[in-house]
Amino acid sequence: MSRTTTEVWPPVPTEAPQRHPEAPAPGADLPQHYAYCFGCGDGVEQGLHIRTSACEGVTIRSRFTVTEAHQGAPGLAHGGLLACAFDEALGAAVGNLLRKPAVTAKLETEFVRPVPVGTTLFIDAHLDGVAGRKVYVSAEGRLDAEDGTVAVRARALFVQVKLSHFLENGRPEDLAKIADNPELLTRRSVELNP
Numbered sequence: 681m682s683r684t685t686t687e688v689w690p691p692v693p694t695e696a697p698q699r700h701p702e703a704p705a706p707g708a709d710l711p712q713h714y715a716y717c718f719g720c721g722d723g724v725e726q727g728l729h730i731r732t733s734a735c736e737g738v739t740i741r742s743r744f745t746v747t748e749a750h751q752g753a754p755g756l757a758h759g760g761l762l763a764c765a766f767d768e769a770l771g772a773a774v775g776n777l778l779r780k781p782a783v784t785a786k787l788e789t790e791f792v793r794p795v796p797v798g799t800t801l802f803i804d805a806h807l808d809g810v811a812g813r814k815v816y817v818s819a820e821g822r823l824d825a826e827d828g829t830v831a832v833r834a835r836a837l838f839v840q841v842k843l844s845h846f847l848e849n850g851r852p853e854d855l856a857k858i859a860d861n862p863e864l865l866t867r868r869s870v871e872l873n874p
């Protein structure tokens with residue numbers, strides 16, 4: 681059976697994604713979006729601590745260093761945590777470049793090469809198309825360098841949501857912590873209604 685994914689991507693007709701005029705400038709380092717995010721937050725000791733910067737066009741680059749806390753098999757990254765890293769990178773591309781809240785509706789990962797502890801994955805995420813509230817995005821993760829061997833590929837559908845999605849579904853005590861300490865969230869002006 682071929683390992684090459686053959687389905688048409690995006691799977692529906694889309695428009696070309698337009699980088700928001702207030703998207704971070706190419707080269708800018710992006711702040712964590714939430715201190716307790718497992719993907720990027722500094723408040724999660726054993727989290728992924730992904731760091732991301734904006735690139736030209738509708739691409740961003742994330743870096744994720746695999747630690748001992750991220751093992752599945754001895755000395756190798758857990759596939760589920762790699763999927764988490766790609767969810768974060770893909771979501772950061774959608775949120776930062778389009779400047780509207782969105783959530784993952786579907787995430788597909790392809791594990792091409794093992795990823796040892798100590799590796800830094802360079803993950804380039806690219807917006808592929810927009811259809812109404814639906815945003816299609818894909819990414820490749822390379823071993824230890826921008827031009828390293830591709831180890832993981834992923835693609836996802838994100839759906840843009842209103843701010844009420846988070847306010848109505850989030851655990852009240854965690855929302856209360858934000859109200860008490862807004863610094864837990866990245867503070868930027870955003871378009872809140874898709």
Ligand SMILES: CCCCCCCCCCCCCCCC(=O)SCCNC(=O)CCNC(=O)[C@H](O)C(C)(C)COP(=O)(O)OP(=O)(O)OC[C@H]1O[C@@H](n2cnc3c(N)ncnc32)[C@H](O)[C@@H]1OP(=O)(O)O
Nearest residue numbers: 713767768771772775776779780781783784785786839870
């Ligand atoms: C703001 C600025 C920020 C600045 C800087 C931010 C940085 C930010 C970094 C974030 C980095 C974190 C990245 C992690 C992101 C998560 O981890 S998010 C958490 C995981 N995801 C979730 O919890 C989502 C749970 N699911 C849901 O809440 C709902 O199913 C959804 C996704 C909101 C959709 O529900 P809905 O709003 O009622 O919409 P619905 O009509 O069902 O679907 C809309 C369209 O999507 C399609 N669709 C929905 N689900 C699917 C599916 N699974 N397959 C195919 N199609 C689907 C529908 O068919 C429909 O299509 P159309 O009819 O329009 O053609």
